[in-house]
Amino acid sequence: MEVAKVENLTRTFKIGTVETRALRGVNLKVEDGEFTALVGPSGSGKTTLLQLLGCLDLPTSGTVIINGTDVTKLSRNQRADLRKATLGFIFQFFALIPTLTAYENVEMPLLLNTQPSTQRRGHVMELLNAVGLTDRAHHRPDQLSGGEQQRVAVARALSTNPKLVLADEPTANLDTENGKQVMEIMSRLNQETGVTFVFATHDPRVINYAKRVVTLRDGVIVEDNASSKGK
Amino acid sequence: MAFRDLGRNKRRSILSSLAVAVGMSLLLLMAAVVAGEMRGALQNTIQLQSGHLQVRAENYDENKISLKWEDLIASPQQVIDKLTSIPQVKFATPRLIASGIITLKDNSKGVQVIGIDPASEANQIFRQGILEGDFLTPDDREGIIIGKPLAEKFNVQVGDQVSLLINRSSGDTDEQLFTVRGIYTTNTMNYDENTVFMPLVKAQTFGGAEDHASLIFVMLHDQAQADIVATALQGSNYQILTWQKLNELTVQLEDFARAYMVVLYLIVLGITATVVVNTLVMAVFERTREIGVLAAIGMKGGRIMSMFLAEAALLATGGVIGGLILGGLAVAYFTKYGIYIGDYGVSGILMGDTIYAYLTVQDTISLTITAYIITLIASLYPATLAAHMEPVEALHGN
Numbered sequence: 001m002e003v004a005k006v007e008n009l010t011r012t013f014k015i016g017t018v019e020t021r022a023l024r025g026v027n028l029k030v031e032d033g034e035f036t037a038l039v040g041p042s043g044s045g046k047t048t049l050l051q052l053l054g055c056l057d058l059p060t061s062g063t064v065i066i067n068g069t070d071v072t073k074l075s076r077n078q079r080a081d082l083r084k085a086t087l088g089f090i091f092q093f094f095a096l097i098p099t100l101t102a103y104e105n106v107e108m109p110l111l112l113n114t115q116p117s118t119q120r121r122g123h124v125m126e127l128l129n130a131v132g133l134t135d136r137a138h139h140r141p142d143q144l145s146g147g148e149q150q151r152v153a154v155a156r157a158l159s160t161n162p163k164l165v166l167a168d169e170p171t172a173n174l175d176t177e178n179g180k181q182v183m184e185i186m187s188r189l190n191q192e193t194g195v196t197f198v199f200a201t202h203d204p205r206v207i208n209y210a211k212r213v214v215t216l217r218d219g220v221i222v223e224d225n226a227s228s229k230g231k
Numbered sequence: 232m233a234f235r236d237l238g239r240n241k242r243r244s245i246l247s248s249l250a251v252a253v254g255m256s257l258l259l260l261m262a263a264v265v266a267g268e269m270r271g272a273l274q275n276t277i278q279l280q281s282g283h284l285q286v287r288a289e290n291y292d293e294n295k296i297s298l299k300w301e302d303l304i305a306s307p308q309q310v311i312d313k314l315t316s317i318p319q320v321k322f323a324t325p326r327l328i329a330s331g332i333i334t335l336k337d338n339s340k341g342v343q344v345i346g347i348d349p350a351s352e353a354n355q356i357f358r359q360g361i362l363e364g365d366f367l368t369p370d371d372r373e374g375i376i377i378g379k380p381l382a383e384k385f386n387v388q389v390g391d392q393v394s395l396l397i398n399r400s401s402g403d404t405d406e407q408l409f410t411v412r413g414i415y416t417t418n419t420m421n422y423d424e425n426t427v428f429m430p431l432v433k434a435q436t437f438g439g440a441e442d443h444a445s446l447i448f449v450m451l452h453d454q455a456q457a458d459i460v461a462t463a464l465q466g467s468n469y470q471i472l473t474w475q476k477l478n479e480l481t482v483q484l485e486d487f488a489r490a491y492m493v494v495l496y497l498i499v500l501g502i503t504a505t506v507v508v509n510t511l512v513m514a515v516f517e518r519t520r521e522i523g524v525l526a527a528i529g530m531k532g533g534r535i536m537s538m539f540l541a542e543a544a545l546l547a548t549g550g551v552i553g554g555l556i557l558g559g560l561a562v563a564y565f566t567k568y569g570i571y572i573g574d575y576g577v578s579g580i581l582m583g584d585t586i587y588a589y590l591t592v593q594d595t596i597s598l599t600i601t602a603y604i605i606t607l608i609a610s611l612y613p614a615t616l617a618a619h620m621e622p623v624e625a626l627h628g629n
Binding site for chain 2: 080081089091100109112113
């Protein structure tokens with residue numbers, strides 16, 4: 001079943017009088033349970049595509065369908081609801097709320113979903129356990145290493161049991177060992193929970209974890225190994 | 232979360248709250264001083280001059296200070312008997328008012344000569360205000376009391392003789408020597424300097440008014456009952472004037488002061504709210520990326536907005552509590568010790584030489600609510616700014 005589908009997707013940015021076409025007619029389907037890497041050089045359109053898949057931005061033309069819903073027809077608040085219920089995000093810069101503990105950061109999306117506190121606690125601790133941070137639950141981000149922070153971000157992305165987790169350069173700010181740990185956790189959670197991951201990267205070591213690699217260049221998909229495997 | 236966000240930059244948050252606190256405390260003090268000034272002036276005028284009610288002859292004109300019989304109350308005791316039978320009336324006393332000139336050696340000065348019943352409770356304020364010498368006795372035919380500023384001006388001591396000339400009811404003048412029995416103060420400089428008291432009976436004889444009185448000075452148990460008592464007295468052949476009518480200028484000035492204070496509230500609180508807004512705008516720009524993250528995980532604009540409004544409310548709460556404490560202390564001090572202003576009299580208003588702060592619960596509540604509302608309204612700008620950020624742009628820190 002398709003978790004995400006984009007058709008004839010274009011996105012043009014206008015800075016002053018200069019127009020930059022970040023995506024030029026992209027078509028992509030992401031199936032349930034995939035662990036897909038978007039790769040390509042800087043400026044190839046990876047992040048733009050992730051933002052459109054994440055309902056954080058709207059395309060200049062084309063359609064974005066997430067879990068059967070055409071995002072381009074949704075209002076701002078409806079897109080927020082869709083993100084809250086269906087999507088998880090992992091950012092390059094960790095993006096934890098600095099005033100909240102690891103536990104509270106993971107709990108935050110659940111608060112937005114108004115889950116009862118009794119259910120929340122067990123679920124959050126389960127997720128922190130899954131990323132190996134049970135003993136760091138009550139530490140604030142500034143008391144955690146970069147790798148630990150990104151693991152908290154992974155737990156947060158999974159807290160609402162999303163259909164699709166989008167990660168933008170999740171290891172870019174991590175050293176090799178921490179980068180490896182984060183990718184192994186993401187890969188394990190993909191296999192154990194079946195949640196779909198799409199991540200943008202240009203780190204060759206990270207690409208090795210991907211089951212599917214989609215290569216972009218100058219705003220178009222130039223290679224998709226799922227297609228070559230007849231997917 | 233809002234509380235913790237304020238803790239990110241404690242110094243800035245404390246300074247913002249402090250701005251609200253200082254603004255609030257200054258306004259509390261100002262409100263209390265203005266209310267105290269107005270209240271003091273009104274009560275002073277009521278006690279010294281107007282009373283809660285005055286009964287006058289139909290033709291009486293206070294600007295002429297006439298002693299002509301037709302301008303006076305012919306049988307004041309009958310009126311007093313009628314007044315004292317009304318339960319709301321605390322006491323009623325006749326007064327005869329004449330214009331005169333007091334002279335000692337080469338000094339002379341125009342004064343108002345008031346004949347009073349020394350035994351009346353209504354004149355206790357003058358008895359209690361005696362600084363030197365004695366108060367008047369009803370049968371004293373040569374004694375007067377004068378105010379401290381006049382005594383100082385004329386260098387008069389108790390026991391000294393002064394000459395007093397007044398306009399009589401017949402239209403001519405009479406001059407007699409009087410002995411200063413006492414020197415009084417009401418702490419109202421312009422009143423004390425211009426008012427000389429003598430026993431009513433002597434004033435009536437001196438002015439040729441026989442047993443007539445210029446007015447009946449009436450005090451009530453509750454000043455709010457003035458209109459009711461005035462209505463009960465309607466139909467008689469006298470003018471019945473309430474304290475509101477007699478002190479129109481003071482009452483109007485009080486209304487004006489209230490309106491003026493509201494404008495001042497808005498200006499000062501507007502300035503303090505600007506400090507809070509500035510803090511929140513900085514917070515919005517510093518946390519742009521976090522706002523993007525919150526939006527990305529599904530937080531809607533309304534909730535982001537309420538998060539910043541909650542921060543504003545917390546800053547306002549800290550400021551208001553601080554302001555109530557600081558302002559409360561300042562008001563308590565000036566309620567007890569007052570602010571000495573000396574002879575700062577306004578024509579027509581008997582203002583004491585010291586203003587005692589007087590803070591009402593109503594003023595405190597209205598200021599607190601106004602401070603909250605203004606701060607929250609002003610905070611709508613940064614809150615809206617945060618709420619309307621596009622997630623994708625906010626994530627890039629734009």
